[in-house]
Amino acid sequence: MNISKEAIEKAAATIKPYIHHTPVMTNKSIDELSGIHFYFKCENFQKIGAFKIRGGMNATLSLSPDQLKNGVATHSSGNHAQALAYAAKVLGIKAYIVMPKSSPKVKVDAVRGYGAEVIICEANQAAREAALEEVVARTGAAFIHPYDDDRVITGQATCVKELIEEVPDLDIVITPVGGGGLLSGTCLGAHYFKPGLKVYGGEPEGAADAVLSIKSGKVEKAPFIDTIADGLMTTLSERTLAIIKAHVTDILLVSDEEIKAALKLVYERMKIIVEPSCVVPFAAALRNPELFKGKKVGIILSGGNVDLTKFGNWFPAN
Amino acid sequence: MNISKEAIEKAAATIKPYIHHTPVMTNKSIDELSGIHFYFKCENFQKIGAFKIRGGMNATLSLSPDQLKNGVATHSSGNHAQALAYAAKVLGIKAYIVMPKSSPKVKVDAVRGYGAEVIICEANQAAREAALEEVVARTGAAFIHPYDDDRVITGQATCVKELIEEVPDLDIVITPVGGGGLLSGTCLGAHYFKPGLKVYGGEPEGAADAVLSIKSGKVEKAPFIDTIADGLMTTLSERTLAIIKAHVTDILLVSDEEIKAALKLVYERMKIIVEPSCVVPFAAALRNPELFKGKKVGIILSGGNVDLTKFGNWFPAN
Numbered sequence: 001m002n003i004s005k006e007a008i009e010k011a012a013a014t015i016k017p018y019i020h021h022t023p024v025m026t027n028k029s030i031d032e033l034s035g036i037h038f039y040f041k042c043e044n045f046q047k048i049g050a051f052k053i054r055g056g057m058n059a060t061l062s063l064s065p066d067q068l069k070n071g072v073a074t075h076s077s078g079n080h081a082q083a084l085a086y087a088a089k090v091l092g093i094k095a096y097i098v099m100p101k102s103s104p105k106v107k108v109d110a111v112r113g114y115g116a117e118v119i120i121c122e123a124n125q126a127a128r129e130a131a132l133e134e135v136v137a138r139t140g141a142a143f144i145h146p147y148d149d150d151r152v153i154t155g156q157a158t159c160v161k162e163l164i165e166e167v168p169d170l171d172i173v174i175t176p177v178g179g180g181g182l183l184s185g186t187c188l189g190a191h192y193f194k195p196g197l198k199v200y201g202g203e204p205e206g207a208a209d210a211v212l213s214i215k216s217g218k219v220e221k222a223p224f225i226d227t228i229a230d231g232l233m234t235t236l237s238e239r240t241l242a243i244i245k246a247h248v249t250d251i252l253l254v255s256d257e258e259i260k261a262a263l264k265l266v267y268e269r270m271k272i273i274v275e276p277s278c279v280v281p282f283a284a285a286l287r288n289p290e291l292f293k294g295k296k297v298g299i300i301l302s303g304g305n306v307d308l309t310k311f312g313n314w315f316p317a318n
Numbered sequence: 319m320n321i322s323k324e325a326i327e328k329a330a331a332t333i334k335p336y337i338h339h340t341p342v343m344t345n346k347s348i349d350e351l352s353g354i355h356f357y358f359k360c361e362n363f364q365k366i367g368a369f370k371i372r373g374g375m376n377a378t379l380s381l382s383p384d385q386l387k388n389g390v391a392t393h394s395s396g397n398h399a400q401a402l403a404y405a406a407k408v409l410g411i412k413a414y415i416v417m418p419k420s421s422p423k424v425k426v427d428a429v430r431g432y433g434a435e436v437i438i439c440e441a442n443q444a445a446r447e448a449a450l451e452e453v454v455a456r457t458g459a460a461f462i463h464p465y466d467d468d469r470v471i472t473g474q475a476t477c478v479k480e481l482i483e484e485v486p487d488l489d490i491v492i493t494p495v496g497g498g499g500l501l502s503g504t505c506l507g508a509h510y511f512k513p514g515l516k517v518y519g520g521e522p523e524g525a526a527d528a529v530l531s532i533k534s535g536k537v538e539k540a541p542f543i544d545t546i547a548d549g550l551m552t553t554l555s556e557r558t559l560a561i562i563k564a565h566v567t568d569i570l571l572v573s574d575e576e577i578k579a580a581l582k583l584v585y586e587r588m589k590i591i592v593e594p595s596c597v598v599p600f601a602a603a604l605r606n607p608e609l610f611k612g613k614k615v616g617i618i619l620s621g622g623n624v625d626l627t628k629f630g631n632w633f634p635a636n
Contacts, residue, residue, distance in 0.1 A: 022342075044589045196617020264626060271362045271622035273589040303591035308582060 003154050003243075005192040011058045011151075012158040017055050018090055019047050020237040024166050030268050034286060037296045039170065041163045044274045044304025046116070048082040050052060051159050051302050055181060056083030059144045060091060068093055070140035075121075075128040077103040078231055079303055080146035085116035096141050098131040100124075104307055116191030147181030147239035156185030163298050164194045171289075173298040174281035177201035177210045178232035179253060180240030180301060187247035200291075201244070202284035204228075204259065209235040211251040214244065228256045231277035231303070237238075252284035259283050266301075267315075276314070278302040321472050321561075323510040329376045330476040331471075336408055337365050337376050342484050347587050353611045354603055357488065359481045362592045362622025366400045369477050369620050370464075373499060374401030376473030377462045378409060386411055388458035393439075393446040395421040396549055397621055398464035403434035414459050416449045418442075422625055461545065465499030465553035474503030481616050482512045491616040492599035495519035495528045496550035497570060498558030500620060505565035518609075519569040520602035522547040522577065529569040531559050546574045546632070549595035549621070572600035577601050578632060584619075593634070596620040 025040045025294055043051040060072055071094030072084050081097045088095035095116035099108055100123035112118055121131035136143055144152065159182070173190060177183045185200045190197040203210050206227030211219040213236050225233050236244070254262075259276055262283035266274055282299050284290045343358045360371040378390055388403050389412030401416045406413035413434035417426055419440035439449040452478055454461055462470065477500070478491055491508060501519045508515040521528050524545030530538040531554050543551050554562070571578075577594055580601035582590055600617050603610045607623045 044524060049589060267591055267626055271367060271591040273585055273591060308585055308629070309632035309635040312628070312635065315626035315629060317627040317630060 002150055003157070003188055003248035004227060007154050007309075008157045008161060008192060011154045012161055014061050015054060015057045015155060015158065018087070019053055020045060021162065024163065025270060025272070028272050031267060035289065035291050035293045036096050038284060038285070039163065039167045040270070041159060041298065041300045042272065043159060044178065044272060044278065045304050045305075048079065048086050049303055049305040050079035050083070051156060051182060051300065052079040052083040053086060053140045054158050055147075055149075055152035055155035055185070056080060056144065057087045058158075059149060059151035060087040062151045063142055067142045070142065071095055072144050073132060073135050073139070073141035074098070074146065075132045076146050077107060077148075079305060081107070081116075082114065082305070083112050083131060084144060085111045088116060089114045094139070094141065095141060096135045098128055098135065100128060101154065106307060116244040120216060138208045147179035147234075148239050150239070151289070152181055153185045153188070153240070153243070156182045158184045159300055160189035160298070161193050164189070164197070167195070167296065167298060168194075169296060170194070170197060170298050171295040172198040172200065174200040174202055174284060175300045176229070176232055176277055176302055177203050178207075178277070179234040180210065180236040180244055182300065183248065184240040184243035187243055191247055198249045199247060199282070200249050200284065202281035203253055204232055204250050204280060205253045205255050207233045208253055210244070211253060213241050214248065214251055217245065228259055229277040229280055231275060234279065252288060254280055254283040254287055258287055262286060263314060273304045273306060274301050275282065275303045275306050280306070320468055320510065321475070321506055325472050326378065326475045326479060326507060326510060327496055328330060329472045330479055332379050333372060333473060334478065336405070337371055338363060339480060340364050341589060342481065343590070344482060346586050348583060352604060353607065354430055355612075355614045356600070356603070357481065357485045357614065357616045358577065359616060359618045360522060360590065361477060361620050362429060362590060362596065363619060364621075365440050366397065366404050366414060367403070367621055368395040368397035369474060369500060369624040370401040370465070371404060371504070372476050373465075373467075373470035373473035374398060374462065375405045376476075377467060377469035378402065378405040380402055380469045381460055385460045387424045389413055390461065390462050391450060391453050391459035392416070392462050392464065393450045393465050397623060398465075399425070399429050400432065400623070402462060403432035404630040406434060407432045412457070412459065414453045414457060416446055418446060418452065424625060428555070460544045465497035465552075466557050468557070470499055471503045471506070471558070471561070472574075474500045475507040477618055478504045478507035478616070479511050481618070482507070484516070486512075487614060488512070488515060488616050489608065489613040490516045490518065491618065492518040492520055492602060493618045494547070494595050494598045494620055495521050496525075496595070497552040498528065498554040498562055501566065502558040502561035504618065505561055516567045517565060518567050518597055518599070518602065520599035521569050521571055522550055522598060523571045523573050525551045526571055527553040527561070529571060532563055532566065535563065547598055549593060550598065568633055570606060572601040573606055576605055580604060589624045592619050593621045596622070
């Protein structure tokens with residue numbers, strides 16, 4: 001394994017001045033109705049509204065002064081784009097973000113709002129990679145992948161480290177799994193800082209690549225992509241798969257109906273705004289009481305950047 | 319004045335085991351865009367999802383053992399109904415709640431969920447009062463008015479007391495104003511615990527009774543009722559008007575468009591769920607920068623009990 005305990009400790013100290021120490025919330029009524037003791041690590045209250053700032057900030061701070069002066073670049077339509085844009089802003093460097101032209105205007109505006117240069121491309125993988133290559137060649141910016149990057153994974157690992165420090169007797173932690181940056185980081189954090197802490201991944205049935213990849217041992221594509229959890233549509237990389245395979249207890253699937261029910265519960269009982277993607281682990285715990293009943297279960301609520309106009313579709317009036 | 323400093327201190331101690339000490343949140347991006355230092359007292363995270371538990375619990379705990387055994391009664395379709403139902407549940411007594419048949423099913427279910435007996439009546443004031451009289455005659459339950467009651471006002475005053483303890487150098491506090499229970503309690507709390515702290519009320523243009531009542535000196539009806547802030551449609555009582563008149567700096571009006579914009583800001587930047595009624599003070603501050611710029615302004619975010627199906631109307635898709 002390339003990522004050491006010391007690397008995660010160093011990342012935690014390095015990014016500390018730039019991020020929030022997010023609160024851990026509990027909720028009596030949710031515990032009563034589920035029979036599970038939940039500890040929600042609220043990364044929706046994190047800088048840029050998501051845990052992604054941890055990896056983005058750590059990767060950017062890992063660059064040499066020479067690399068830093070050319071800025072950073074990535075392709076992303078999601079929270080990683082905002083993370084890099086924010087990191088670049090606070091460090092006074094340039095960020096170049098390739099975004100597909102299908103990206104919601106609100107996300108493009110948010111990235112531009114941090115002062116990043118947005119390069120709009122066609123909405124397919126080849127066009128994204130071509131646009132990124134072009135901008136890197138033009139500017140010399142350092143490419144920082146959303147999850148297939150040790151520095152990013154190391155940053156994401158700091159989240160479970162904080163959770164363990166706050167809830168030392170935690171039994172289990174569950175994270176969402178998309179590209180696997182958060183899940184692999186959480187696997188490593190658990191391994192180093194609380195050996196024996198079980199780690200599960202929660203995955204939508206409509207983007208079920210990780211569960212297949214763990215089974216076959218190689219990176220698989222999802223059989224189909226159709227889910228409300230729009231942050232979890234990407235596939236694992238060799239790098240994230242290797243770490244997850246070595247440490248994860250299991251990947252649990254949930255349906256979109258279960259995601260919506262979990263979302264409603266969080267909104268109604270906890271009064272906080274979270275993304276559909278981010279309640280997938282919570283939905284997974286509710287679906288599998290035999291695994292979690294009576295246990296102290298940490299849920300990483302990964303983000304809160306939602307398009308408010310979607311609420312009408314998530315919670316339709318009768 | 320009938321409500322003493324000692325009464326508020328006693329209420330704070332009495333209700334403490336039954337309520338949450340709610341957090342005070344700040345938000346850098348909202349402060350930057352407004353030029354105001356906001357301190358949000360998050361009563362949306364309070365027991366039953368609203369500050370009303372403070373008054374409801376204090377009034378119930380003020381009853382003698384003889385009164386307690388017959389239970390409590392009120393008419394309310396809102397958070398006071400849940401507050402009394404919850405207070406009765408934890409104290410092991412009966413609660414009788416008269417609710418108009420226009421009440422949303424989700425609210426009736428919530429009250430029943432706490433074990434209260436719900437009496438459904440026609441949706442007019444005369445029917446509500448008749449139904450209440452009938453249930454009090456039948457059961458001997460103690461009637462606890464939602465706001466026209468010293469014990470309730472005393473309980474609501476404990477909220478600003480906590481806020482002052484946490485932010486001792488606060489310049490101003492703003493609350494919503496409906497029947498005036500929270501605003502009158504806040505006036506008294508400020509008067510006793512931080513003399514000189516300015517108190518404003520925020521009121522919707524579509525339920526503008528308090529602003530008229532302060533002007534004329536007697537309880538006035540709103541010229542018309544039409545607002546998204548459905549918790550603020552009631553008029554002041556003689557009791558709440560007298561306290562507010564003696565202490566308030568001003569009542570500030572806001573439009574529904576301003577309420578929706580403030581709601582969007584809280585949802586997007588703070589990632590918390592609040593009721594439209596509860597952002598009225600925040601909207602009032604944003605509308606009147608000349609009064610608040612550079613000041614430390616406390617906002618009592620009064621509650622978070624929203625009907626999720628309404629989101630589609632609040633934040634319509636383009």
